Amino acid sequence: MHYSRMLIPTLKEDPAEAEVVSHKLMLRAGMIRKLAAGIYSYLPLAKRTFNKVEQIIREEMNRAGAQEVTLPSVQPSDIWQESGRWDIYGKELLRFKDRNDRDFCLGPTHEEVITDLVRREIKSYRQLPLILYQIQTKFRDEIRPRFGLMRGREFTMKDAYSFDIDEGGAEESYNQMFQAYNQIFERCGLEFRAVEADSGAIGGSFSHEFMVMADSGESAIVSCYSCNYAANLEKAEAKHSNPNFQEKESALAKEFQKVHTPDRKTVEDVTCFLKVSPKDLVKTLIYETDKGAVAVLVRGDHEVNEIKVKNLLDCSYLNLAQDERIMEITRAPIGFAGPVGLKTRIVADNAVSEMSNFITGGNEKDTHLINVNLRDFRVDTFADLRVVTKDDLCPRCNGKLRFSRGIEVGHVFKLGTKYSETLGATFLDANGREQSIVMGCYGIGVGRTVAAAIEQNHDENGIIFPIPIAPFLVSILPININQKEVKDASEDIYLSLSERGYDVLFDDREESPGIKFKDADLIGIPIRLTISSRTLKNGMVELKLRKTGEVIMVKKEDVVAEVGRHLNGE
RNA sequence: CGGGACAUGGCUCAGCCCGGUAGAGCACUGCGUUCGGGACGCAGGGGUCGGGGGUUCAAAUCCCCCUGUCCCGACCA
Known part of the structure; x- marks a missing residue:
């Protein structure tokens, strides 16, 4: 893409409305713009990153045997009445009437819709197990939206629902999703941890939150230095050392x-x-x-x-x-x-x-x-009724506990038969007996994942995108595009990289070098190629890694190979 | 929902206390010069001062109401 043709409205100064770093940087990098409190437009740069995250999610969900669907975001009150949540949900559920005065809401989640779909179509144990997912816009009328995409009212979410014939099957589906989630966040290049979460009335250990580690995170996490125990602070068990x-x-x-x-x-x-x-x-x-x-x-x-x-x-x-x-x-x-x-x-x-x-x-x-x-x-x-302290030891292995903070980007939990029972989603088992389907549900906040990636990967100059979710992989930065040899070399390199299928942003703007450098750093493209007459006369171009700041002089002919080498993490 | 702050050009903000008819920097347009870390010169365009009402000869400025936004808390998953 040519920078001059793209809508990337970067900002020099911090917008007054933003407090946290990901919010500031997404506004400054021209990724998002606010339409109303907690409601944002996603500009081209953000859309590209969203697409990459969503693609990773799709691949891993499909690999785990889940099937993609799209469910309506406008939902009739009937199914919410049926599940009993129309009255419970409160003001977070945005309600309105259609022209016939019928009650509707904007979907904050889709248990009702999916359960309704499944109860109509699934009749036999032979049709199970089934996992369905969608990537879709949700709306929750949050009391207090804040921190940009971190806690918006309208947001993009991947939600999946599993349907099984019994507890054992549900557990298996849960584990498949758990694995898929590990793959997804791994592939996004994030430092994260799956922590045990409070599952409330449902009970059991069938709830995990996926946390991206970041000091600015809203959730406190306790994890063990020695084993893989990790839990929400509110869930973390205090070990009872000496009962006698x-x-x-x-x-x-x-x-x-x-x-x-x-x-x-x-x-x-x-x-x-x-x-x-x-x-x-x-x-x-x-x-x-x-x-x-x-x-x-x-x-x-x-x-x-x-x-x-x-x-x-x-x-x-x-x-x-x-x-x-x-x-x-x-x-x-x-x-x-x-x-x-x-x-x-x-x-x-x-x-x-x-x-x-x-x-x-x-x-x-x-x-x-x-x-x-x-x-x-x-x-x-x-x-055990208290909050775990730094003096406590790991409830699993007696190891030392680490206290840190994280951003919840994913949540998996077993629903059991809560919705299948109230909505009557049943099937006939092998003995011809009617049973309630055992369900699980699994969410990932796409926007929050992007925001968390930025919280975790930035410096004073801007975003440092992990390669797998960067909107562009390489930026080409000609120092003076009016010099023919610079322009030719830039276009040359742009074409050969593009042919290789790399996402390249060619900064063909007639701006001074300083502006281009600042923008490239701000929007966080992993590799920058600087093309100038100074290095060109020796047949070289400069390759700079955004993450480390490392500068490497590369022969013009070797640029494509060298870029490939760095993008493959060598 | 409770507490606090803010609202002036696209952005960041000054002006408000002490009323006299709106400014700066950046951004934008044109021309020229520049080109390795947010360049320079000249010439320009752009503002219902969030909205409504009141006081006054006169309101961005004082008073009342409303709306929006942000922060802290409560709430929620």
Whole structure:
């Protein structure tokens, strides 16, 4: 392509509206333009990169036996009513009426549509398993769209759905998709990790998020230095080191006593005042849930993991209780709650079971208890209820844990029969019995993958595209296109590279060299060939690698071979 | 939904406090000179100052309402 003919409106300055680096760079590189909050136009450069990512996705999905379809983005309310999500989904679901006053929505996801399709067409176990996928625009009316393509309202997503006759089959489909996802992100040239994710009410380990590692990522990840364990921070298990601790220590237990702790409400206040470590204290947090009030106990230096509490209690609503409620339950103002004498249900983190002679709130204003022991109160359940810390070891292999951040670009999880049951997607098994199809669903955010690639691969000069998803592989940059020998040589090289099938951007603009250099760096093309009379008189052209900055002088005749060598990663 | 900020030419921003009829840099057009890291000269074009209302002889500037955008939080997968 000739640069002069392409729409690549680069920006010299950072746009005021962008905060994160991928957003800034995509705007500056002329890849995207905003139409409304969270809604973007994709310009030619972005479209090229999207196409490359989508092509990789298609190849890997097809290889895994999935078949591509396109489902409607405008969906009637009927199927959403049927699945029960019309009422549950809330304002994120953009609803509207057609001319006949019938309710419709813009599809934020396609479980309903695909399940409807499959229930009509699949009748027999002989037709299963089946995996269908599409690459399509989704719309979610996010409360707060932000960070450019990272969290838009309209976005491109690959979503796949698997249909199997039983759990075993579903597991197999899941594994196939899991493998395909590894291939996809590998091929995109990204540093990523599949992490175990919270699968909520569905349970089991059948949910993984694919995270592109980046410090700017929205999700916290815990991974093991020694083995391949990796999990979402909210899912990561805290290893319970010594379950038999209590019996050994109980002999040394002292009698608890009240101490006066005026206005010492926080862990920090109390530990400073009593000159002890947070590890000697038990925090008592009162939560309000749809199943009544609950006291959650964790060690003073630990944080409650609300997701774990939610899963343990199997409740849908969980929130810290308001001041008045705490007063009601503990008979003390906030900051002095403790388990001793508490009437509500008490659940405690495993670490608490290893403590003795600890400090708790006294359920009385300005009062704490010291030398409290487990025998002094009743715990209904001990469980893993806290957020993993840097002191924890890998729950699988006892290795050291690494804390990092990532951008969620893919999510695979087993749906089970949730939708097939509510929508009646059934088949007849070999014995002629009617069964619900077992489903799985698998998403990849295409735009988010591109944004994540940029978050992970950039420098102060701009984007550094991984070769597999670069909009162009080579840019040809003539220093002064008005000099005949420069122009001829540039065109020559352009033609021979193009003939080889490489995507080449020929910067034929009559701009000063500085502008061309800056633009080439900004849009992140992996290889740059600089053509100037200076080197040409020795029969050479300059090849520069965007990623390393390495400059190599190459004989004009060898350019094609040399470019090929670098693109093949040699 | 709660809190905060912003809205002036295509972009980045000044002007607003203290009212007097709109500016800079970049970008753009033409001509000429230049050509290895965002060149130079000359000559140009382009703005309902987000929208509506009010105060005033006079509003980008002061007051009220609305809309949009961004940030933090809550929310969500």
